[in-house]
Amino acid sequence: MNLYQVAAFEFPPDIMYDQQDGGQPRLYGREVELIRALSTACNFTVNFLEPRPREVWGSRQPDGTWTGIAGMLGSGVADLGIANFFITTLDGRMEIMHYSSPFDQNVNCIMLRVPPPEPRWQAVLWPFTQYTWFALAVGLLLSGPLLYCMDRCSAQRLGHSSYLESMMSSYLHAISMHVLEPVAREPNTNTSRVVVAFLWLYTMVLGMSYCSNLTAFLTVTRQPRTIDTFKDYLESDLSIVGFGHFYIDLMMGSTNNYVKELSKRYIEITSDPVSWVTDGRAGYITSYQYIQFTVTELNSEYRTPVVRLMKECAWPFSLAVALQSFSPLKPKIDDAVNNIVQSGMLSYWFDETARMASQDTSLSDTDVNALDLVHRFTWNTGSRCMWESRSGSHTGEE
Incomplete structure (x- = not known):
């Protein structure tokens, strides 16, 4: 059974860490369960790696090299990459990495603090x-x-x-x-x-x-005027924060003039984006699903709306598993991903991750539930992937 290196970093709800006392954090989340399902279905094991701090997805350097997960895939350090990867050719990413079949659609939005009611x-x-x-x-x-x-x-x-x-x-x-x-x-x-x-x-x-x-x-509580569009955001004095250079490249290349102007306020951060939002210092630009998960988690914790989603969103993308360029795994991964999408297990994993995060359930209980579904899935797809793997080895395929 082959061992493949998977590059990932914490990105709720797709990748979450369950911190253990005196040990390495155990991973769970929608994309983590996706990788585990792929490994079970296609008969390989995985080892999770993290990119260097602040590099996250990665960006092209002036000398042509790449940092982050993109650099790990391009250099061969990692075989697969997950962390809400968008299928994009931005900055020539397709030159060093390829993508599997898409398993979901996503759009980028801005998370904002719910303004307190007026006195x-x-x-x-x-x-x-x-x-x-x-x-x-x-x-x-x-x-x-x-x-x-x-x-x-x-x-x-x-x-x-x-x-x-x-x-x-x-x-x-x-x-x-x-x-x-x-x-x-x-x-x-x-x-x-x-x-x-x-x-x-x-x-x-x-x-x-x-x-x-x-x-x-x-007789009613009056709410102040909210920020609902990029034009409203530009008229405010808020900054905008995000991970890595990816978002500022998108903003600078946008045809929306308001978004272009907002790129001048972009601040690259490495951790704790929610504190920027709850303190009222900035809005956090990220995927819709991350905001949806965070809004549900925080608003349930405080029993009152704390953060919200700005109505106007932008940059729709398809999500996929990142692979090395011309990876021999791609046909098998594509076939398994398509079957997982059709089974509806991604929605189940998303709901389970949200439930576990809100109820602080132990990771071992979640693993049992997720693996139970994985084993059911492998009855349909696992034998096919394993047969392709064995037949490929007989014909000299690596």
Whole structure:
């Protein structure tokens, strides 16, 4: 039975580590179970390797060499590679590595923090928009001088004394009407009566509208405006983080101008992307399934929405197992992958990984469940792969 080296790094929910005291972490996850199913079906054993820190999937260097898993496959250190691998020719990846048949489709999105609700003390400002408040302030400033001038002019023309002694008393009169407080003074001219009647009607409608809207806003929790598109993201002051150079290359080559501008805010990280999101410092660009898994895990842990998915996503890709260029394993791997996809086991492994992570189930229990399905699968496909392996050895195939 041949031993093949598989390059991988922790990337939930496809590859997860179960840390053991004083020992190496044991691997589980959707793609880990996929590799184990392939090894059982096609009769080989595997040994998992990690790329160097910060290299992850790998990128082309100025001297033409490759780092990360791509470099391990190109140099022959690894035979297979897994970690949410997109089928892409970016930077000439097909020159050093090939891919199996796709086993899933994915798209890249941005994970953001759910903004906290607005403070309840601000509810007194919510019934009206800022433009309405501005118009209200202007009306209040003008109502005082208007009432004072109209009353003084009409009183002098008729030879009466004005019921407003000063501009200050006129302002107090206007403010009392705006806050729906009774006014003890009565206008003594027809002109001032008309002005006061108009102000009374205006302030009554305004006050009733404010009170009814305020009651409605106090019964619900108001959420601030959210970031749903790349345009909204660009208008914010958030950075954007991700693993490796792959995403910044995608962003710089995008035809979307907003995405191109966001590439200037990209920060390459090596670990703990969720802390950047929960602290409100940045959004994390990664695959949809990773965000879906993390959102379910965190929101279940805190019993309230903590992180969310930005509505606009980009860069759809097919996922596959990475292989060495012109690897003789490709025909057998392709056939087994197609059968696994048709069996629906990938969805089962995803659900099991999410259940295990949320309930902190021991890895040994998950292995039993996963291997039970693997053995059922091998009844259908294992004998075929093993027969091809033996027939290939008789014809000189390596």
